[in-house]
Amino acid sequence: MQSQTIERHTLSLLVDNEPGVLARVIGLFSGRGYNIESLTVAEVNPAEHISRIIVVTSGTPMIIEQIKAQLDRLVPVHSVNDLTAEGPFVARELAMVKVVGKGETRVEALRIADVFRARPVDSTIESFVFEITGSGEKVDAFIDLMRPLGMTDVARTGSLAIARGR
Amino acid sequence: MTEERMNGAALIIRALQDQGVDTIFGYPGGAVLPIYDEIFKQNQLRHILARQEGGAVHSAEGYARSTGKVGVVLVTSGPGATNAVTGLTDALMDSIPIVCFTGQVPTHLIGNDAFQEADTTGITRPCTKHNYLIKSPDDVARVVHEAFQVATSGRPGPVVIDVPKDVQFGEGTYVPPTSVRHRSYNPQTEPSPGKVDEALSMLAAAKKPIFYVGGGVINAGPAASETLTKLVHATGYPCTQTLMGLGAFPGSDPLSLGMLGMHGMYEANLAMHQSDLIVCVGARFDDRVTGRLDAFAPNAKKIHIDIDPSSINKNVRVDLAIIGDCGIVLDQLLDGWKAKKLKADGAALADWWKSINTWRERKCLNYIQGKDIIKPQYALQRLQAHLDKDPREAFITTEVGQHQMWAAQYLKFEKPNRWMTSGGLGTMGYGLPAAIGVQIAHPDALVVDVSGEASFLMNMQEMSCAAQYKVPIKVFILNNEWMGMVRQWQELLHGGRYAESYTASLPDFVKLAECFGWTGLRATTPGELDDVIAKMIATDGPVIADICIAKDENCFPMIPSGAAHCDMLLGPSDENQSSVSSDGMVLV
Ligand SMILES: Cc1ncc(C[n+]2csc(CCOP(=O)(O)OP(=O)(O)O)c2C)c(N)n1
Numbered sequence: 011m012q013s014q015t016i017e018r019h020t021l022s023l024l025v026d027n028e029p030g031v032l033a034r035v036i037g038l039f040s041g042r043g044y045n046i047e048s049l050t051v052a053e054v055n056p057a058e059h060i061s062r063i064i065v066v067t068s069g070t071p072m073i074i075e076q077i078k079a080q081l082d083r084l085v086p087v088h089s090v091n092d093l094t095a096e097g098p099f100v101a102r103e104l105a106m107v108k109v110v111g112k113g114e115t116r117v118e119a120l121r122i123a124d125v126f127r128a129r130p131v132d133s134t135i136e137s138f139v140f141e142i143t144g145s146g147e148k149v150d151a152f153i154d155l156m157r158p159l160g161m162t163d164v165a166r167t168g169s170l171a172i173a174r175g176r
Numbered sequence: 177m178t179e180e181r182m183n184g185a186a187l188i189i190r191a192l193q194d195q196g197v198d199t200i201f202g203y204p205g206g207a208v209l210p211i212y213d214e215i216f217k218q219n220q221l222r223h224i225l226a227r228q229e230g231g232a233v234h235s236a237e238g239y240a241r242s243t244g245k246v247g248v249v250l251v252t253s254g255p256g257a258t259n260a261v262t263g264l265t266d267a268l269m270d271s272i273p274i275v276c277f278t279g280q281v282p283t284h285l286i287g288n289d290a291f292q293e294a295d296t297t298g299i300t301r302p303c304t305k306h307n308y309l310i311k312s313p314d315d316v317a318r319v320v321h322e323a324f325q326v327a328t329s330g331r332p333g334p335v336v337i338d339v340p341k342d343v344q345f346g347e348g349t350y351v352p353p354t355s356v357r358h359r360s361y362n363p364q365t366e367p368s369p370g371k372v373d374e375a376l377s378m379l380a381a382a383k384k385p386i387f388y389v390g391g392g393v394i395n396a397g398p399a400a401s402e403t404l405t406k407l408v409h410a411t412g413y414p415c416t417q418t419l420m421g422l423g424a425f426p427g428s429d430p431l432s433l434g435m436l437g438m439h440g441m442y443e444a445n446l447a448m449h450q451s452d453l454i455v456c457v458g459a460r461f462d463d464r465v466t467g468r469l470d471a472f473a474p475n476a477k478k479i480h481i482d483i484d485p486s487s488i489n490k491n492v493r494v495d496l497a498i499i500g501d502c503g504i505v506l507d508q509l510l511d512g513w514k515a516k517k518l519k520a521d522g523a524a525l526a527d528w529w530k531s532i533n534t535w536r537e538r539k540c541l542n543y544i545q546g547k548d549i550i551k552p553q554y555a556l557q558r559l560q561a562h563l564d565k566d567p568r569e570a571f572i573t574t575e576v577g578q579h580q581m582w583a584a585q586y587l588k589f590e591k592p593n594r595w596m597t598s599g600g601l602g603t604m605g606y607g608l609p610a611a612i613g614v615q616i617a618h619p620d621a622l623v624v625d626v627s628g629e630a631s632f633l634m635n636m637q638e639m640s641c642a643a644q645y646k647v648p649i650k651v652f653i654l655n656n657e658w659m660g661m662v663r664q665w666q667e668l669l670h671g672g673r674y675a676e677s678y679t680a681s682l683p684d685f686v687k688l689a690e691c692f693g694w695t696g697l698r699a700t701t702p703g704e705l706d707d708v709i710a711k712m713i714a715t716d717g718p719v720i721a722d723i724c725i726a727k728d729e730n731c732f733p734m735i736p737s738g739a740a741h742c743d744m745l746l747g748p749s750d751e752n753q754s755s756v757s758s759d760g761m762v763l764v
């Protein structure tokens with residue numbers, strides 16, 4: 011019998027950077043009832059107009075196999091790599107966290123940011139914007155700590171990932 | 177070489193001519209007038225004017241399926257494009273190569289809710305294999321050529337090209353087909369090394385094998401069907417076909433078990449259920465075929481040959497997947513079988529056929545034809561008898577419902593590309609326009625649309641198209657005055673509460689035929705049937721034969737939804753004992 015356990019996979023796609031390509035990828039997930047946990051997109055080869063899409067998804071092994079085959083079938087998709095299945099990879103997320111406050115909480119926020127190696131990228135007398143990169147768990151932990159210290163806003167990317175080694 | 181410059185509309189026509197297109201099915205409107213103007217100015221491409229854009233797409237499907245060529249469609253923006261959506265979805269589900277041009281408002285108005293603007297690429301994204309919005313006349317020729325490549329390679333499908341009106345007027349440079357290839361799209365057609373050998377050992381070791389073949393074999397071209405036939409003969413194994421695969425293997429061959437699935441043959445479904453090896457060629461383990469998944473062919477190893485990797489392990493986990501063009505893989509299998517001098521296990525095979533023949537003895541297609549009322553099964557058997565006597569090649573299209581399943585069961589298909597039915601989407605109204613497309617491609621053939629009275633009404637405007645082009649199609653209506661298939665499900669699953677399934681206020685089909693310039697015929701008793709069929713076939717122009725059949729006949733055999741292959745209903749006497757599970761009730 012087929013395994014029914016839900017697995018989480020990080021997929022890395024190279025696609026033609028043309029109008030509608032993202033809609034095709036997203037439409038495939040919504041149309042077929044697959045999950046998107048996070049998604050990041052940017053052009054990585056401007057000369058050839060090729061973008062990389064990193065999508066984190068989850069499902070049974072059979073669903074994951076379907077997702078990969080269905081993605082590969084889209085005409086503007088050049089390649090689909092399952093980083094989770096293919097070996098070790100590094101994954102990072104980036105967040106910007108706005109913290110508003112004065113006095114002791116402000117000092118505490120700065121102190122914790124330092125521990126997390128988060129950098130202030132904007133500061134006023136009453137606020138900071140910290141930039142943090144790291145694993146999803148690290149970013150989560152940082153946000154949890156900032157919340158009681160006057161966090162008013164957060165913006166974060168999905169997962170960026172790349173295979174380790176050559 | 178001098179550059180050829182022309183406007184976008186002329187570029188489209190030029191590209192189509194270079195693609196070898198001879199026929200376009202379409203319907204004009206403001207957003208495609210420049211293209212119509214170019215059609216007017218030339219004689220190489222013939223335009224067939226449908227009476228609704230949905231009809232145009234189905235006609236193009238009929239044309240494509242009966243020829244193996246691409247069906248080309250041209251419709252206007254907005255409502256023209258939205259009317260085409262059902263046909264495009266139908267072509268996607270049944271893997272039919274279509275290139276459909278849609279007009280679009282000029283580029284600077286896109287997004288402004290302009291008159292007859294629709295987000296055509298947005299709407300058609302999930303119902304096409306791929307689509308394009310052309311932004312510059314210089315892209316026209318490349319996109320058209322690329323669209324033909326995409327529509328025909330790998331698993332075929334429909335491609336939409338949305339062309340804003342300013343792009344049709346603007347000048348661009350022509351490029352020939354040879355200079356265009358999609359830079360990344362290149363589906364695998366050759367199987368990976370070793371796979372065929374593995375399949376051969378499994379084939380030779382099997383004791384209860386069965387070939388289960390589908391529309392992919394037909395899409396791979398007529399040679400694939402010939403190779404399949406040779407391979408089946410070389411092994412001596414039974415072969416069952418899906419609804420889409422009828423004709424991929426000769427229906428009259430003693431090794432054919434006929435169609436399998438929900439309304440398939442008893443022997444075919446039982447053989448699948450009891451087999452120890454299923455060789456699936458160009459089919460997709462669809463829910464109409466497998467029935468209850470956890471009870472599907474419990475003891476069988478499965479080999480799946482398909483050009484589309486996403487078809488593998490979608491519904492059923494297989495033991496060996498061979499990705500590739502069915503034709504190429506079948507060639508290699510046949511060569512390998514001969515070269516290795518493989519042989520079936522004779523004793524096991526004899527036992528296997530013995531079981532199959534006892535299932536055959538059940539004669540699951542038996543029915544009782546009385547004196548007074550025409551049974552649909554009898555009408556189709558008489559139709560087949562008349563087709564057999566006619567020297568012309570017969571092509572059959574159908575609508576959707578009981579008549580479709582009866583046609584699949586009682587007509588015989590010996591060759592590929594002769595049977596056009598809406599399998600995946602189950603689109604009522606498909607058969608009439610599809611028949612027109614088939615007849616346009618095969619002017620001398622005998623083309624019959626086996627129809628239901630309700631389905632016929634869904635696209636009957638196309639009668640006008642058939643009259644205009646003197647397309648002599650024959651519409652054989654199995655008229656039971658009910659949406660029979662709906663009534664059958666209501667009888668089986670909803671306590672006989674026949675909500676809205678009676679087709680009241682039907683037209684007089686004979687008069688309807690006459691008012692469109694067709695010939696109308698009617699048979700109400702078994703005694704009149706043969707004369708009506710003979711006359712229908714002998715008439716030069718288009719004909720409706722209104723065959724008034726038993727109103728309450730159900731289509732058997734039937735695997736009720738959610739049941740397993742071994743739980744078939746064989747006839748009315750089984751109906752009472754059938755209880756459909758609550759899981760089965762929710763299935764379609
Ligand atoms: C466009 C569309 N609408 C609804 C259905 C659902 N449906 C399936 S069969 C059927 C009845 C068809 O009636 P008829 O054409 O008379 O054929 P019969 O079953 O009586 O042979 C209906 C409504 C469908 N398949 N397609």
Ligand SMILES: [Mg+2]
Pocket residue numbers: 577628629630654655656657658659660
């Ligand atoms: Mg009916």
